[in-house]
Amino acid sequence: MTQIELRGVQKWFGAVQVIKDLNLTIADNEFIVLLGQSGCGKTTTLRAVAGLETIDEGDILIDGKPVQHLKASDRDIAMVFQSFSLYPHMSVYENIAFPLRATRISKAQVDAAVREIARVLRITDLLAKKPSALSGGDMQRVAIGRALVRRPKAMLMDEPIGALDAKLREEMRAEIKRLHVKQGSTTIYVTHDQIEAMSLADRIVIMHEGVLQQVGTPEEVYRQPANLFVAQFVGSPVMNVADTTVSEQAGQVSVAVGGAEKGFAFPGELLARLNGHAGGGLKLGIRPEGVLVAREATDGFLPVEAQIIEPLGSFDIVDLKVGGEVLRARTKSGFVARAGEKVFARVDPAQAHFFDTASGKSLGVAL
Amino acid sequence: MAAVQTSGERALNRLAIVAVLVITMIFLAPIYWIVATSFKPRNLATTIPPTVVFTPEISPFVKLMTKRSQLREQPTPEEYAAAPWWERMVFDGGEKVVRDGKDQVQWSAYPSRFLNSLIIAVTSTVLAVGMGTFTAYGFSRFKVKGEGDLLFFILSTRMLPPVVVAIPMFLMYRIVGLTDTHIGLIILYTAFNLSFSVWLMKGFIDEIPKEYEEAALVDGYTRMQAFFKIVLPEAATGIAATAVFCFITAWNEYAFALMMTNRRAQTAPPFIPSQVGSGLPDWTVIAAGTFLFLLPVAFFTFLLRNHLLRGMSFGAIRK
Numbered sequence: 001m002t003q004i005e006l007r008g009v010q011k012w013f014g015a016v017q018v019i020k021d022l023n024l025t026i027a028d029n030e031f032i033v034l035l036g037q038s039g040c041g042k043t044t045t046l047r048a049v050a051g052l053e054t055i056d057e058g059d060i061l062i063d064g065k066p067v068q069h070l071k072a073s074d075r076d077i078a079m080v081f082q083s084f085s086l087y088p089h090m091s092v093y094e095n096i097a098f099p100l101r102a103t104r105i106s107k108a109q110v111d112a113a114v115r116e117i118a119r120v121l122r123i124t125d126l127l128a129k130k131p132s133a134l135s136g137g138d139m140q141r142v143a144i145g146r147a148l149v150r151r152p153k154a155m156l157m158d159e160p161i162g163a164l165d166a167k168l169r170e171e172m173r174a175e176i177k178r179l180h181v182k183q184g185s186t187t188i189y190v191t192h193d194q195i196e197a198m199s200l201a202d203r204i205v206i207m208h209e210g211v212l213q214q215v216g217t218p219e220e221v222y223r224q225p226a227n228l229f230v231a232q233f234v235g236s237p238v239m240n241v242a243d244t245t246v247s248e249q250a251g252q253v254s255v256a257v258g259g260a261e262k263g264f265a266f267p268g269e270l271l272a273r274l275n276g277h278a279g280g281g282l283k284l285g286i287r288p289e290g291v292l293v294a295r296e297a298t299d300g301f302l303p304v305e306a307q308i309i310e311p312l313g314s315f316d317i318v319d320l321k322v323g324g325e326v327l328r329a330r331t332k333s334g335f336v337a338r339a340g341e342k343v344f345a346r347v348d349p350a351q352a353h354f355f356d357t358a359s360g361k362s363l364g365v366a367l
Numbered sequence: 368m369a370a371v372q373t374s375g376e377r378a379l380n381r382l383a384i385v386a387v388l389v390i391t392m393i394f395l396a397p398i399y400w401i402v403a404t405s406f407k408p409r410n411l412a413t414t415i416p417p418t419v420v421f422t423p424e425i426s427p428f429v430k431l432m433t434k435r436s437q438l439r440e441q442p443t444p445e446e447y448a449a450a451p452w453w454e455r456m457v458f459d460g461g462e463k464v465v466r467d468g469k470d471q472v473q474w475s476a477y478p479s480r481f482l483n484s485l486i487i488a489v490t491s492t493v494l495a496v497g498m499g500t501f502t503a504y505g506f507s508r509f510k511v512k513g514e515g516d517l518l519f520f521i522l523s524t525r526m527l528p529p530v531v532v533a534i535p536m537f538l539m540y541r542i543v544g545l546t547d548t549h550i551g552l553i554i555l556y557t558a559f560n561l562s563f564s565v566w567l568m569k570g571f572i573d574e575i576p577k578e579y580e581e582a583a584l585v586d587g588y589t590r591m592q593a594f595f596k597i598v599l600p601e602a603a604t605g606i607a608a609t610a611v612f613c614f615i616t617a618w619n620e621y622a623f624a625l626m627m628t629n630r631r632a633q634t635a636p637p638f639i640p641s642q643v644g645s646g647l648p649d650w651t652v653i654a655a656g657t658f659l660f661l662l663p664v665a666f667f668t669f670l671l672r673n674h675l676l677r678g679m680s681f682g683a684i685r686k
Contacts, residue, residue, distance in 0.1 A: 052581050072584040079585045085578040089600040102587035146586070156585075 001028050002063055002153040002186040004049065009058035011044055011210075018044045020210040022058070026188065031180050033201035034190045035233070041210040042190045046156050049188060051075050062153060073102070078147035082159040084139045086131035092142050093127040099150045117145045120182070136164045140172055144179065154186040162191070173199055194234050198222070206230050228360040231285045231353060237317055240291065242325040243357070244284035246274060255347065257284060258325030264347040265300050266367070273365045274354060281357040288317060290351030291329035293336065294344040301344035306336045320345050398661070404654035409460060412650040426456035427651035431659075433457065434465040434473035477656055480638040485663065487549055487634060488617040491556035495613045496606060498557070499564025500572075504594060506565070507572040508580075518566070525562045533626050540627060547628045555627070556617040563616075564609050571605025572598065607674030611667060618664055635660050 004026040011019040018041045026032050034042035047053040049060055051072030060068045067075050078099070086095050093114055100110045118124045121141045131139060140160060147155055161172045177200055180187060191197055197204050198218040206213040206221060206229070214226040225231035231239045242257045246266070253270050254263030274282070294301050307326065308319040311333060318336050320327045322345070329345060336343055349367040356363060372380070404412050406423035438461050442450070447458060457464050465473045502521075506514060536555070537546065545551030575598060583593035599606075625637040639656045642648070668675065 050581075050585050052584065071589070072581075073587045073589055075585075076587075077585060079582070081578045081582060083576060083578050085576065085582040087579060087582075087597060087601075098583070099586035102592075146582075150587070 003028050003061075004154060004186060004188070005059075005061040005064075006045070006049075007059040007061065009045070009048065009060065010056050011041070011048060011053065012056050018210050019048070019055070022210075022212055024205060024212065024215065026186060028186055029184050031187045031189065031200060031202045032205060033197040033203075034188060034205050034207060035192070035194060035197040036207035036213075037192055037233075039209075040207045042192075042205075042207050043158055045207070046079075046158055046188055046190045049154075050077055050079050050156050052079075076153045077156060078150070078152035078154075079156040079158065080140075080143045080147050080160045082162050084131075084143040084163075086134075086139055086142055086146070088131055090130075091127065092123065092129050092131065092134070095131065095142055096127075096145045096149050099146060103150065113149055117149045120148075120179070121145045137168045137172060140164065141175075144176070148179070148183060148185075152185070154188065157187065157189040159191055160189070161196070162193070169196075176200065195236065198234070204234075206233060208233075224362070224364075224366075225285070225353065226362055228283065228285070228355050228362075231355070231362070235287055237288050237328055237330070239285050239287045239353075240327045241283050241285045241355070242322075242327065244282050244354075246270065246282065255284060255352075256323070257327065257347075258323030260302075260323030262302055264302065266347075266349045266352070270349070270365065270367060273367070274363060277354070277356060277363055283355040283357050284347070285353035285355055286327065286347050286351060288328045288330035290348045291320065291327050292346045292348055293318065293320070293329050293331050294346075295335075297344055298346075301346045303342055304345045306339055306341045306343055309336055309339055318343075401654050401657050401661070404651055405658040407651050407654075409649055409651050412654070424456070426460060427649075427655035428659075429453045429456050430460065430462070430649065430652045431477050431655045432475055434475050435462040436465055437461065438463050476633075476638065477635075480633055480635045481659065483549065483628075483632055484618060484634040484636070484660070487552045487556065487632070488614055490549075491553045491560065491617045492610055492613045494553070494557040495560035495564045496568075496610045499561055499568045499609065500599075500602065500606060502561075502565045503568035503572050504598060506569050508577060518569075521562045521565050523562075524558070529559065530622050533622055536623070537626050545627075547630060547632050549632045551627055552624060552632060552634065555623055556620060559620075560613040560616055564613055567609045567612070568602070568605055571602050571609075575601045604674045607671040611671055611675060614667055615664055 006022050006024045009019055009022040010017065020041075022041075022045060024032075034045060036042045044053055048055050048068075051067070051070060051074075055068055058068075059066045062075065062077075086092075087098065090098065096114045096117060097110050100113055105113075114127070115124065118127055121144065123138060123141050123145065126134065126138055126142070131142065134142065143160070147157075157176075160176070161169045164172060173196060176189075180200075189197075189200060201218055203215060203217055204221050205215050208229050214221055214230045216224070221230055221234050225234065225239075228241060232241060243259075245256050245263075247254055247256065247263065248268075248271060251268065253266045253268050255266050255270070256263030292301075297303070302322070304320040304322050304327075306318050307321050310317040310319075314333060316331050316333050316335060318329045318331055320329055320343070327345070327347075352365070352367065354363045354365045355361065403419075405427050406425070407418065407421055408424055408426070411418040411421050435457055438458070442458050442463070447455060450458065454464050467473055505511065506518060511517065540546045540551055545554070579597045579601065580590070580593040583597050584590065588596065619636060620634075621636040624634045628634065628637070635656070639653060639660065642653055642656070
């Protein structure tokens with residue numbers, strides 16, 4: 001039973017503030033992913049929880065007790081590093097046994113614990129090897145084994161699979177998920193890979209320049225991004241974002257993109273939902289699957305030109321020129337035959353997001 | 368790498384091998400000379416042209432280890448027959464072994480000087496490498512105010528030629544009573560090697576990723592435990608390389624040893640040449656002393672050769 005809480009955490013490196021007033025509560029057994037670009041403060045946050053960085057202000061609480069003044073060794077937390085950090089001069093067995101040797105438990109108990117965790121991670125046949133003889137995936141398993149072996153209060157992972165190749169990464173992702181379900185421990189996982197975050201997390205914490213942007217389930221951050229940064233950081237291909245103007249003519253609300261003459265038709269309640277923001281300084285956000293494409297003129301569809309087609313196997317991404325902007329649409333594979341073709345497009349109002357240009361904040365419009 | 372070599376490359380390769388062989392011979396020539404001379408009979412040591420083919424004998428080593436005096440008269444055949452084999456060698460050289468009142472053979476000063484060298488070099492090496500490793504770890508892992516200046520200051524102690532400070536050091540040592548003491552030379556050599564040790568070890572410790580210690584810290588170890596369990600084993604190569612260099616420096620040091628010591632704590636380097644001056648120099652004995660003096664360094668270096676090879680190329684390979 002471990003709950004971790006960050007209260008008003010601030011951290012400076014010299015004149016640079018890397019964590020700005022961070023508040024976050026992590027429930028027992030929860031798998032939290034800190035997601036953001038490099039330099040956003042996510043790793044520093046993780047290291048602060050581990051006790052490897054001091055914080056300048058605020059509290060870090062584990063099970064309600066402030067730990068910011070405790071040494072790393074006294075926090076009973078385990079960490080998996082991006083570089084695995086297996087001790088090169090020790091065998092796999094010794095590496096896994098190392099955290100147990102810091103405690104006062106008997107040799108027999110150490111041996112039993114090491115063999116048990118090796119069995120769970122399927123690395124029993126590697127126990128006698130040195131880390132240098134292991135593949136990347138096996139090193140990762142050993143590093144996780146070393147972290148799990150003493151059943152720590154919480155597990156911290158700093159881009160643990162970032163150094164592996166794509167295929168192995170997918171495998172290990174599934175394995176980490178399997179382990180979490182099986183072993184169950186409060187976990188904070190740092191990554192810059194949004195796919196990793198979406199697939200692993202119970203909740204995702206998105207950070208940018210030291211500031212927490214949004215906390216939510218993968219579904220929430222994908223469907224209801226709090227601001228432009230989250231909208232464009234989560235999801236692949238990236239969400240289209242374009243300057244837009246909303247106007248009303250003869251009871252018809254239209255949303256024009258990139259200064260185009262004609263806009264996309266939207267339901268009338270949009271104006272009310274925008275709450276006075278319609279005038280200007282507005283951005284439309286729409287994911288590629290929300291841009292609908294037709295080959296023939298259809299009611300509500302505007303004629304556009306397909307500029308580039310990226311075939312991605314199961315689907316295509318088509319760049320459509322709308323006014324001065326490009327909207328990327330996701331279509332069935334081969335739906336638009338070649339670049340330069342004239343097609344028709346519409347924005348699905350149910351999937352549209354509106355953001356205030358100045359603040360970048362979502363206006364929370366849901367149609 | 369392509370396995371195919373052009374004839375030009377082959378020729379270059381051969382030329383390089385020849386060049387390496389020639390250079391090796393040039394470097395080994397003095398060592399050959401010393402070793403050969405230490406096994407020569409005295410009359411062949413200074414012939415012109417040099418004698419290359421001779422029957423090796425160990426009389427120089429016997430003479431090196433014993434106290435001798437000139438024979439006034441030849442030993443009687445009974446005396447000669449009663450003498451052990453090594454004493455006959457001394458007789459053959461026109462000298463006799465000095466015995467004390469209880470008829471015990473007197474050792475020469477060489478063994479004690481050799482022992483002094485060992486005690487002083489080993490102790491100062493252990494101290495210099497030990498303190499250097501701790502200091503280097505501090506500089507490598509923590510933010511130290513004025514780190515660059517401090518490191519430069521440490522290095523600057525090495526910038527003056529030692530001879531320049533020899534006389535002031537001697538005067539200071541005389542006041543505090545450290546002249547001709549083991550501890551005096553140990554302090555001197557430790558101080559002299561420390562700057563070198565700090566700089567070399569800092570390079571090695573910088574190369575050890577700090578994540579290893581951080582992993583140990585979150586695994587429940589204190590920083591001190593992490594240092595001993597993780598950093599030291601990882602730095603073994605660097606420690607070995609640094610130790611060899613410090614040992615060689617302390618072992619070979621001549622100027623300070625000559626000035627600061629004369630009897631009790633005198634090391635081998637000032638002792639060996641001092642034998643040249645007493646009477647007609649016996650070069651074979653001096654060569655024997657030099658040859659024995661070379662062995663500990665050679666042995667130590669050989670022992671640590673694997674570490675040394677990796678140590679020499681440190682920084683050249685990115686991990």
